[in-house]
Amino acid sequence: MAKLNIFLLVFIVCAPFSGAAGPVDVPLQTIINETGASLSWDPYLEMGELALHGNSVRFKIGVPFILLNYSKKIEPVKVVRETDGRVLFSKNAEEAIKTLFKEKEVPAGSMKVKAIIIDPGHGGKDPGAIGRHTYNGKLVVLKEKDVVLTVAKGLYALLKKRYPDKEIILTRDTDRYITLEGRTRIANSVKLKSNEAMIFVSIHANASLNSHSRGFEIWYLPTTYRRELVDPKSLTSDLQDVAPILNSMLEEEFTVESVLLAKQIESGLKEEVGKNIEDRGLKEESWFVVRNAKMPAVLIELGFVTNKEEAVILKNPVYLKKMSEGIYNGIRNFIDHF
Ligand SMILES: [Zn+2]
Numbered sequence: 001m002a003k004l005n006i007f008l009l010v011f012i013v014c015a016p017f018s019g020a021a022g023p024v025d026v027p028l029q030t031i032i033n034e035t036g037a038s039l040s041w042d043p044y045l046e047m048g049e050l051a052l053h054g055n056s057v058r059f060k061i062g063v064p065f066i067l068l069n070y071s072k073k074i075e076p077v078k079v080v081r082e083t084d085g086r087v088l089f090s091k092n093a094e095e096a097i098k099t100l101f102k103e104k105e106v107p108a109g110s111m112k113v114k115a116i117i118i119d120p121g122h123g124g125k126d127p128g129a130i131g132r133h134t135y136n137g138k139l140v141v142l143k144e145k146d147v148v149l150t151v152a153k154g155l156y157a158l159l160k161k162r163y164p165d166k167e168i169i170l171t172r173d174t175d176r177y178i179t180l181e182g183r184t185r186i187a188n189s190v191k192l193k194s195n196e197a198m199i200f201v202s203i204h205a206n207a208s209l210n211s212h213s214r215g216f217e218i219w220y221l222p223t224t225y226r227r228e229l230v231d232p233k234s235l236t237s238d239l240q241d242v243a244p245i246l247n248s249m250l251e252e253e254f255t256v257e258s259v260l261l262a263k264q265i266e267s268g269l270k271e272e273v274g275k276n277i278e279d280r281g282l283k284e285e286s287w288f289v290v291r292n293a294k295m296p297a298v299l300i301e302l303g304f305v306t307n308k309e310e311a312v313i314l315k316n317p318v319y320l321k322k323m324s325e326g327i328y329n330g331i332r333n334f335i336d337h338f
Pocket residue numbers: 121122128129144203204205236238
């Protein structure tokens with residue numbers, strides 16, 4: 001049965017199909033009967049998931065697409081709910097679901113990471129967080145977009161060398177502005193087979209009105225960013241930056257893999273720069289939901305550009321290199337245990 005273990009999710013028995021559908025629309029119950037898939041249904045969000053042999057189809061009433069294995073979008077489709085409670089799919093949605101469910105079960109342990117997307121935040125006209133500090137009478141300005149680009153490029157080089165057969169993608173490799181849609185498009189451009197997964201690593205630096213705030217931290221994504229994960233005290237809203245990407249993945253929960261990936265990256269960073277930058281830990285909400293997915297994603301906040309001492313570290317190429325290495329080691333450990 002479904003792997004979702006939250007109170008919100010209940011398994012419902014759909015109203016029996018009476019055969020009244022027109023030539024276009026197919027009742028959900030028919031698809032379930034014919035494929036043997038299991039259904040989990042969230043009545044609150046009107047969102048459901050069909051699962052069979054490790055394959056998954058997510059859908060939401062009124063949303064014109066369905067999502068196969070958390071990565072492949074089929075659109076446009078029709079997903080509607082009739083007044084009698086029946087959920088109906090358009091014919092093309094039914095076909096996509098049935099084709100997916102014909103695929104053999106993916107044996108545990110055979111999943112492999114096919115692609116790693118490294119997403120340095122901001123860029124170009126969007127500097128991200130800015131730190132202004134005076135050292136020995138000299139003003140030094142530190143921009144988040146520069147810090148994260150350096151670390152991202154270092155990470156890219158390490159991963160590229162270690163994994164020549166994987167797709168390693170930087171959303172930007174220069175100081176240029178990318179729209180949110182642009183980042184989303186890059187994430188969506190990766191084609192995955194059913195036993196392949198993609199890692200998404202967004203890199204940012206923090207800012208705070210409190211100049212004493214310091215340390216690196218890691219957020220699990222995709223998350224409940226819509227449910228106020230963003231700290232209202234922070235100057236930047238980095239989670240909002242990647243919201244459209246997360247949205248495109250139609251994820252509502254944290255994933256087991258995201259948590260593991262975040263933990264590995266945390267250990268990696270701690271090992272490399274733990275003596276210099278405090279570990280603020282992993283960010284989570286107490287009520288979060290964990291499930292299996294193929295899109296582990298995290299957002300790393302490297303440190304605070306607004307902290308005078310930390311800005312010195314974030315400006316130093318030696319430390320930025322160490323940070324790339326720390327994140328790299330974390331990702332490598334994650335992949336080895338995936
Ligand atoms: Zn940022």
